[in-house]
Amino acid sequence: MALRVITGVGASPGTGLGRAYLYRGPAVAPPRDSPGASPPIDAAELERLRGALAAAGAELEQMHGEAAARIGTAEAAVFEAQRLFLVDPSLVEPLEAAVRDRGLSAGAAVEQILEEGARDLEALDDPYLRGRAVDLRDVRRRLLRLLGAAGAESLSALSPGTILIAGDLTPSETVELRRENVLGLVLAGGTPTAHAAILARGLDLPLVLGAGPAVWQIQPGQPVLVDGEAGTVLVEPDAREQREYRRRLAARQQAHDGDSAADLPAQTLDGRRIELLANASSPAEARAALAHGAQGIGLLRSEFLLAALPSAVGAALDEDRLSAAYGEILQLMGERPVVVRAMDAGGDKPLPFLDVGPEANPALGWRGIRVLLDRPDLFIGQTHAVLRAAARHRSDLRLMFPMVSTLDEIIRARQLVETSCRAELSALDHPLQIGVMIEVPGAALTAEALAGAADFFSLGTNDLVQYTLACDRDNARVGHLAQIAHPAVLRLIDMVVKAAHAAGRKVGVCGEAAGEVTAIPLLVGLGVDELSVAPNRLPEVRRCIRQLSYRQAQQLAAEALTRATAEQVGALLDA
Secondary structure (H helix, E strand, C coil): CCEEEEECCEEEECCEEEEEEEEECCCCECCCCCCCCCCCHHHHHHHHEEEEEHHHHHHHHHHHHHHHHHHCCCHHHHHHHHHCCCCCHHHHHHHHHHCCCCCCCCHHHHHHHHHHHHHHHHHCCHHHHHHHHHHHHHHHHHHHCCCCCECCCCCEEECCCCCCCEEEHHHHHHCCCCCCEEEEEEECCCCCHHHHHHHHCCCCCCCECCCHHHHHCCCCCEEEEEEEECCEEEEECCCCHHHHHHHCCCCCCHHHCCCHHCCCCCCCCCCCEEEEEEEEECCCHHHHHHCCCCCCCCEEHHHHHHCCCCCCCCCCCCHHHHHHHHHHHHHHHHEEEEEEEEECCCCCCCCCCCCCCCCCCHHHCCHHHHHHCCCCHHHHHHHHHHHHHHHHHCCCCCCCCCCCCCHHHHHHHHHHHHHHHHHHHHHCCCCCCCEEEEHHHHHHCCCHHHHCCCCCCEEHHHHHHHHCCCCCCCCCHHHHCCCCCCCCHHHHHHHHHHHHCCCCCCCEECCCCHHHHCHHHHHHHHHHCCCEECCCHHHHHHHHHHHHHHHHHHHHHHHHHCCCCHHHHHHHCCC
């Protein structure tokens, strides 16, 4: 067993095994000409400040272009947002006043004013604005370097086989990373919608965040195994754990190497065809999905596109920017279906322009479709944006609502779309299908009624497991309970599939279980029609399906439904 297991939040899928490199943040020292001053500094110092602002703006503009080409325009938008800091009068005027009126050097003014601004942001209640403190410190670091500060170490030259351990990363630090050298990231802090997390997903870097101060107990050079889906970090994994990792890696690599089958259907030995789709949150992931033969996108996470927009709480949604971000992905996918999940905000997903406020139990609070119905301006704004993009690119767009728990919610949401988006709907090449995510046991238990109001179902197994078994999936103490193989979960899935098929509706799975080779025989046997997985899982999942007998999978699932515990189902799978 590993020397230590650290649990955080899986924020970018994949696994990596390498040596720990501890990075405690940019060691940027203020320039030597810092605070001194009693008399005002001359005009030359003011010009130095203005020159640094202009140079930083040019660097960020270049970085925006490079990141857009390498990762995607939605992810690169953070650098445009940072550039706007440099022309914001509420920032520039205090900087110039500190030099002109208080006699500070340019470096001292940047050090003081921007750090004060970052601390002010961190003190706000709104989680999105608190997150912008990282961006402001990123700008501060850049300006200090341009003004002659001692430079920080570069993360672009890390040794191959590195697992990077850090408190948090700025966007600029994240894009410095090279995939050929860095095999995984572990952050003490961070959130799944932070810009560093969005960029890490675009770079296809396994990421565990929110791991807490325990990460600083890791020693430089220690072997570390990162699982960016399970959210676990194994410090000094034992020989068995390393062998299992290498076995999984080899199986995945074999599936990738043999992905000449990418153009073959995901079809069982006896002819049952499963639609194989990809989960995505960026153009980079959409491109990876295409490279691995995805038949479409089964889950496009709108909240990550929204989080990348340079916006503030209370500001109007920038529909044009959002439509362009959707459009880039829709254009890549061509005629393939794209299922867009409407903004799944709240809970652990703080977003721009939305003040959720503190909640005693966010997982059971104001999130998902509840937010959409309470904030129709945001709901309809993002729907306008994606419908416009779909009309432009003649896309097979499908819209899906998250966290539905009652029939009334889906009826109200449909009515909002149909009455507020008539012009956009009429411009589409395909009739808009509207679906429901089944994540709440109440929705599963009333699936027969929901099927009358929805065109398709998608099982969000992560939340369905969490809510069915009352186990917070981010809580290590109860993590052992979160098993898709629990009979209660399997019976709910069985109920949903039967209700959907009786109404002529399809059922997909877009949660983590869809990519777990041990769970796939159960899901196929229960009759699901589609699996949507992380792009890098597509070859392995396709290979697994093509080796299955549907008849035998049905028998396995039927027998699993009679078991009393997850352990008994596991023993059945092992046998």
